[in-house]
Amino acid sequence: MTTIDATPLRGTERPGPRRQEVATRIKEYILRNRLKPGNLLPTEIELCEAVGASRSSVREAVKILSALDIVEVRHGHGTFVGRMSLNALVESLAFRGLLSGEEDHHVLGQVVDVRQTLEQGLAAQAIDVLDEEHRAELSALADEMENLAAQGKDFLEVDRAFHLKLMEPLGNDLILQLTEAFWQVQAIVAPTLRTEPEDRVITAQRHRAIVDAVAAGDPAGLRSAIAEHYAPIRASIARAVQP
Amino acid sequence: MTTIDATPLRGTERPGPRRQEVATRIKEYILRNRLKPGNLLPTEIELCEAVGASRSSVREAVKILSALDIVEVRHGHGTFVGRMSLNALVESLAFRGLLSGEEDHHVLGQVVDVRQTLEQGLAAQAIDVLDEEHRAELSALADEMENLAAQGKDFLEVDRAFHLKLMEPLGNDLILQLTEAFWQVQAIVAPTLRTEPEDRVITAQRHRAIVDAVAAGDPAGLRSAIAEHYAPIRASIARAVQP
DNA sequence: AACGATTTGTACGTATGTATG
DNA sequence: ACATACATACGTACAAATCGT
Numbered sequence A, B: 001m002t003t004i005d006a007t008p009l010r011g012t013e014r015p016g017p018r019r020q021e022v023a024t025r026i027k028e029y030i031l032r033n034r035l036k037p038g039n040l041l042p043t044e045i046e047l048c049e050a051v052g053a054s055r056s057s058v059r060e061a062v063k064i065l066s067a068l069d070i071v072e073v074r075h076g077h078g079t080f081v082g083r084m085s086l087n088a089l090v091e092s093l094a095f096r097g098l099l100s101g102e103e104d105h106h107v108l109g110q111v112v113d114v115r116q117t118l119e120q121g122l123a124a125q126a127i128d129v130l131d132e133e134h135r136a137e138l139s140a141l142a143d144e145m146e147n148l149a150a151q152g153k154d155f156l157e158v159d160r161a162f163h164l165k166l167m168e169p170l171g172n173d174l175i176l177q178l179t180e181a182f183w184q185v186q187a188i189v190a191p192t193l194r195t196e197p198e199d200r201v202i203t204a205q206r207h208r209a210i211v212d213a214v215a216a217g218d219p220a221g222l223r224s225a226i227a228e229h230y231a232p233i234r235a236s237i238a239r240a241v242q243p
Numbered sequence C: 001a002a003c004g005a006t007t008t009g010t011a012c013g014t015a016t017g018t019a020t021g
Numbered sequence D: 001a002c003a004t005a006c007a008t009a010c011g012t013a014c015a016a017a018t019c020g021t
Helices: A018-032 A044-051 A055-067 A087-100 A106-129 A132-150 A156-170 A173-192 A197-216 A219-229 A231-241 B018-032 B044-051 B055-067 B087-100 B106-129 B132-150 B156-170 B173-192 B197-216 B219-229 B231-241
Strands: A071-074 A078-081 B071-074 B078-081
Touching: A018 A044, A018 A055, A018 B087, A044 A055, A055 A071, A055 B055, A087 A106, A087 A173, A087 B018, A087 B087, A106 A156, A106 A173, A106 A219, A106 A231, A106 B106, A106 B173, A132 A156, A132 A197, A156 A173, A156 A197, A173 A231, A173 B106, A197 A219, A197 A231, A219 A231, B018 B044, B018 B055, B044 B055, B055 B071, B087 B106, B087 B173, B106 B156, B106 B173, B106 B219, B106 B231, B132 B156, B132 B197, B156 B173, B156 B197, B173 B231, B197 B219, B197 B231, B219 B231
Parallel strands: none
Antiparallel strands: A071 A078, B071 B078
């Protein structure tokens, strides 16, 4: 049932590198056979025969696709259709941020801009779809932040959960994954800043303000609460540029 | 001057696959030496010696990094620090869209949501920073769209230029690249829809409305003009689900 | 628990294509 | 035209992980 169009790469036509050709064929195979995430792909050797390439080339192509989470390779088991996460975006952006963050942190600042824009832009409709249960969970997370901040501890995971919970009821997977991705990028790049302990207390309070604005059903208030929530990190970035 | 910390991977410690180890080392090398995009990296053979891995592992690692545009390889020339584009996001998201687009087009719909959210959220400040020259260019692009639409032609490139020009004066590289990336994803996935010729005429007119709102300095009008601009593609998606 | 079959991971060798001088 | 340096491609052999018997 090997159906990878075994046309032997007619004649001299060789547009790009071999691995790119192979990667394209594998993607076409997935589309043509309507495979879904988690489905098994042919073995490397079968792919070699099907596409007429060496195993090295096939492997390099598969590694490219796995870096994009289009496929997922499990040692000793097989190659599967990937989960299509935004891992590639995170890795790429995070590295860019680390590279630029040695001097200024302008990439980090841009990430904060995007996060704020998305959350503010979706705030109004978030209020409409947030039910009582969601509001209670957000409030509980804000409580937890305030407790941890009072103890001088950080609350990375709680913060992550908060922002995801805020966007979750919109029912848009992509927005949820972008929220997650940009949060991760900030979590990776931000530690290169020195963070003031009092900033954490302020940040916890600002999350409380967001919850309050949601409960009050006040879109404009929510937008400004979100903006103020990002003020401490912006201040840290500004401090880092001119210390 | 090879400085890739040639610790021979002490003893039995082998957390992940070899290529992941190598990829991490290469990233560390770039960061440690403060390399910038375009700078030359050591040759594959030098990397092999430095990290104590075989050619195959090094190549697979480099291919992963090149898929993320962290490095860029030029045949017969060498390996360089990459341009850090969002190519990985485009490839990953576009494939996801194609995969889901065989039945419904919910991924395409989510991409449209994100594009609209970003543009609406930035519309207000875009008005503030757009100068006369920008407005003239936007107007010229809208003219061009209307002309092409009247002739029944498509205007993909003009549309792309329009949306980039709208976000350009904000001075945020990341937002510009996200605009470009999501546009590309839509351009790749949308052709799987059948597009009505009259939709193009309407879309051209909606771009004109955006220009007018910018010229009038009317943020609320601009936001609704942007929303209406995406109406035709939303309608196409809805038609595709139940034809 | 142990073994073998299957599949991916790593290593090495050789030849070829490509860009630079 | 030639030489050098580099990436590309192929093939083979063996190691490591997973699964079923």
